[in-house]
Structures are given as C-alpha cells and as structure tokens.
Amino acid sequence: MTSIKAVIFDLDDTLIHSGINYKEIKSNMIEFLVKAGVDSSLLKEDMPNIKIIGVAVEDLRKKGVPESAVKKVLHKVNAILDEAEMKSLDDAKLMENALEVLEILKKRGLKVGVVTNGCRKYADKVTKLFSLEKYVDALIARDDVPSPKPSPGPLLKALEILCVPADKAVFVGDHWIDAVCAKKAGVKFIFFKSKKWDIECNEGIHDEVVDDLRTLITLI
Structure with missing residues (x-):
C-alpha cells in the first residue's frame, strides 16, 4: 500500500x-x-445496533407514530447506548502494541484518525485514558454525524478533517460494518482479526487481514 497519507482506526476492539x-x-x-x-418479532439480538434502530423507526412510522415521538424514542435509545459505553470504561484495556504502532505511524509523518460508533463522551474519555489522543488528528464519534457506520459519512468526515483523499487513506477495523463503511467511502480496508467477530463477515471486502497491529507497519 504505497502513497498512503492517513491511517484511520476503529476504536473498540481495534x-x-x-x-x-x-x-x-x-x-x-x-x-x-x-x-x-x-x-x-422484527427485532433480533443478532442484528447490528444500527439495524435494530432502523427497523424500529420504520415500524413506528408505518404505524403512524408522530415524528416528535419517534425522535424521543431515538433519544432514549442513544441514552441507553451512552450509559452502557460509559459504564464499560472500567473494564476497557489498551490493545496490544497500539501505542507503539501509533507512534511509528506519526514518526513516519502519517495522519491518524479514529472513527467510532461510540458516543463522543465515551470516545474522548477512553482515548485520554490510554493516552491515545496525542496521536489522533481526527476523532469522529456516533453523535458527530447524522448516520454512524456502516454509513460512509463518519469516515468521509474524518478524511475531510485530515485533508486526505479517500485513495490515500486506509481504514483498520474489526467488524463488518467497518468493512462496508470503508467500501462505500472508497477507502482501502484492513481487517483486524478480533476474537469477537468472524472474518467470514468480511470476505471479499477487505484488502488485507492482520491479527497483530504491528503488521500494519510492514503493510503501509
């Protein structure tokens, strides 16, 4: 992957x-x-959060629920997500070799971004907790954009802040929504193998696969 000018990471489990x-x-x-x-019957626990929310909103609108009431439902859903994310901070741990890799990327003159479906308060707290913020040039959270991943919007916003075109960036993530986000944005995608998610979900939509963040140094 030559001529890469920015590396953008997912946050959780990356x-x-x-x-x-x-x-x-x-x-x-x-x-x-x-x-x-x-x-x-429309809602299943194996559905991504964004799908659960989308299906719920569609069902409520079909039933004639006023838009003001739908917005209140969405506000409460986001509150549920926010609370769970903030509650999780005590159990979060730094990914192996993350700081080492970020430092090397910055020394090479590359820009670094983070795109997460976590809320802004959580993203700010966790990046500061592990001293990630000093390496990050752009941080996009769920509440910074109209639609989170797998929409390309968050990734495109990060690219805009970084002043880097899509073909000069790479996105690193552990989930299929990261892969779809990257594909829609026209950004190369590196799948980081996590114990939580199956690589089969990303078949055909990743450019590289790594199971150690240090491998990024040899790829970029």
Missing part, C-alpha cells in the same frame, strides 16, 4: 479491548423499543 457488554445493550434496547410500540 485500538482498545472494549469492556462494552454488547449483548446487554441489545437486550435493553429491544426491551425498550418493544415497550415503545415496535413489533417484537
């Missing part, structure tokens, strides 16, 4: 070992959405 209890979040979201009037 730069840090996340302490977020994803199963609990989904369960709480679904429980609330069903109480809010969403058909329970």
Whole structure:
C-alpha cells in the first residue's frame, strides 16, 4: 500500500479491548423499543445496533407514530447506548502494541484518525485514558454525524478533517460494518482479526487481514 497519507482506526476492539457488554445493550434496547410500540418479532439480538434502530423507526412510522415521538424514542435509545459505553470504561484495556504502532505511524509523518460508533463522551474519555489522543488528528464519534457506520459519512468526515483523499487513506477495523463503511467511502480496508467477530463477515471486502497491529507497519 504505497502513497498512503492517513491511517484511520476503529476504536473498540481495534485500538482498545472494549469492556462494552454488547449483548446487554441489545437486550435493553429491544426491551425498550418493544415497550415503545415496535413489533417484537422484527427485532433480533443478532442484528447490528444500527439495524435494530432502523427497523424500529420504520415500524413506528408505518404505524403512524408522530415524528416528535419517534425522535424521543431515538433519544432514549442513544441514552441507553451512552450509559452502557460509559459504564464499560472500567473494564476497557489498551490493545496490544497500539501505542507503539501509533507512534511509528506519526514518526513516519502519517495522519491518524479514529472513527467510532461510540458516543463522543465515551470516545474522548477512553482515548485520554490510554493516552491515545496525542496521536489522533481526527476523532469522529456516533453523535458527530447524522448516520454512524456502516454509513460512509463518519469516515468521509474524518478524511475531510485530515485533508486526505479517500485513495490515500486506509481504514483498520474489526467488524463488518467497518468493512462496508470503508467500501462505500472508497477507502482501502484492513481487517483486524478480533476474537469477537468472524472474518467470514468480511470476505471479499477487505484488502488485507492482520491479527497483530504491528503488521500494519510492514503493510503501509
């Protein structure tokens, strides 16, 4: 991967070992959405959060729920996510070799970005907690954009801040939503193998696969 000018990372389970209890979040979201009037048969715990929210909003609108009420539901869903993310900080750990790799990238003159579906408060706290913020030139969180990953919006916003075109950047992430986000944005994608997610979800939409962040140094 020659002529790369920026490396953009996912945050949870890429730069840090996340302490977020994803199963609990989904369960709480679904429980609330069903109480809010969403058909329970439409919501499954194996669906990504963004899909759960999208299906719920569509169902509420089909039922004629006023837009003001839909917005209140979305506000509560985001509050559930925010609370779970902040609660997870005590269990978060730095990913092996993350600081070493970031330091090398910066010494090479590369720009570094982070794009996360976590809320801004969580992203700021966790990057400061592990001294990541001094390496990061652009940080885009869930509440910084109209639509989070897998929408390309967050990644495109990071590129805009970094002043780097899509074909001069690479995105590193551990989840299929990262891969789809990168593809839609026209950015090369490196799949970071995490114990939490299956590589099969990313078949055909990654340019490289690594299981150690240090491998990035030889690829970029």
